[in-house]
Amino acid sequence: MSFLEIDDVHKAYGHHEVLKGVTLNVERHEVVCLIGASGSGKSTLLRCVNALEDIQSGAIRIEGDTVTGAGVDLNALRRDVGIVFQSYNLFPHMSVIENVMLAPTRVGGVSKSEARARGEALLESVGMSDKAKAYPDMLSGGQQQRVAIVRALAMQPRVMLLDEITAALDPELVGDVLEIVRELAHGGLTMLLATHEMGFAKEVASQVCFLDAGQILERGSAEQIFEDPHEERTQQFLSRVVKSGRL
């Protein structure tokens, strides 16, 4: 039994099928990278794991417990599964520290002072402690994304889902954010990340999955996928990525 099991998941918006039977097992402390073209279903898959989208068939299990379908305590599930979005989605009417403290105090049952202390420590470790009282609009994209990661970490999730978290950033800001993810990977956090940063995927991924048209077309170690892809679609995709100068 794997830690996170995605079992033949189908997802459709109306008649448009986005996920056509995705099966994926993630072991504890594993970092799985999802790569693939826009519209291949990477983001949708992550949103399904977090139950932000409901699925039509199949199942998602965390430690053997099915977390899809009716009757599941979604709020409890989401406490265990953190997600960071491409567009940060910080709450603009709250300061950085309030953003970070919101979930622990409201749903984590942590006292205000404890949540503040923990939040400040986390901000410190991502180099953002001097911005605790700032509002999101005053921060750069890279800083906002670091806060968003801290906000998710504050709930001490067991799995982190990262949805193209550097795609909206200016190139010089990407490094800071990836550095944090690298540290989380070394710290043993289980992560499932959709990314366009192939170099980074190569570096941290214990498993790389190539998604194409709602299916995992090819999976394997980073070395195997990037150096010796078997599928023609994978080869085409990677050669286009190389052409654009991103690998």
Next chain:
Amino acid sequence: MSSSLVSEELQPGPTPSKPRQVTGLAGLGLVIAVLATLAMAKAASMVRDYNHQGTVATIVGVVLVVVSLYPWIFAFRAFVKARERSALLAQDDLVASRRVAASGREEAFICMGWAAAVLIVAFLIFFVFANSADGGGVVNVFFKVSVIKASFQPILKAFWTNIWVACVSEVLVLIFGLLVAVVRMLPGRAGAPLRAIAVLYCDIFRAIPAIVVLTLVVFGLPLTGVKFFQTIPTVWLGIFALSLTYTSYVSEVYRAGLSSIHPSQSAAARSLGLSYGQTLRTVLVPQAVRRVIPPLLNDFISLQKDTALLSVVGISEALLVANLYEAKYFNLSPIAVAAFLFILITIPQARFVDYLIERDTKRRAGGS
């Protein structure tokens, strides 16, 4: 070096443009300015006649005429620039001539703008003071000083009712409007019946004119025999009626604000484990309220004005008292007093709303 994306052929360059004409425009400006001053002189003499050649009226008249001379300055400047233009053109200095011509035309247009304003003011004065000699005219119908003096105090006192009725209604509307808006957003099948009731309420009360609701509530509810409605003061029934109407408007404003918050905010909150209610309370409503403050204040301005409707159901407020004095003196000046009081409280609020909207626009343009 060849690419299908880059064309080798050069476009022909434009011929240098000539400076535009100034003299004609300056002449037109001067004609309008002279006409405006003549009109203002006539208006000033009417003001003076109304006040039987009094000193104050004479001074006012003179000031009006002097002010009306202001656009002349720009006409003369335009003429000066027109001459400069021809001189520079004779020297073949095309660029400088073009610049002078442009600024000369601008002066001529400024002259016309001011002259037009002077004309409008002069005609307003004509209208106000026309027929004033034989006791008619706007001045005597709407602004009879003796009647204003007699009625101002009591109307001002009655206006206090309009203010506190408006304030109490606004608080009720703020609370219940949000409540209705939130009910309309209840999720799932369980929420459906309540959503339907909220929609029905909004549809009905936005459709009925406020004056009809007021009549039905104030005259009708005490007749139902329900003790509560018979014992509370009539003015509270008025507040109830106004709140019923405006809650439906304001709930729409809130709803627009709530649905203008990007779904990603909701997704972010839910992904942190917040429940639907918590998401609404901590993330959606605070942001929505900030956004809807300007339209909300606009609705409040209408509500304040609609407090005058209470006069229809016999509640003593500014318009009702003004009506009494109007009947007593057979003159509309007391109504004008009521109008003046409404203007007095509304204009600052309207400016405040403009300020808030401008600030929001700036903020949106500046950040994110």
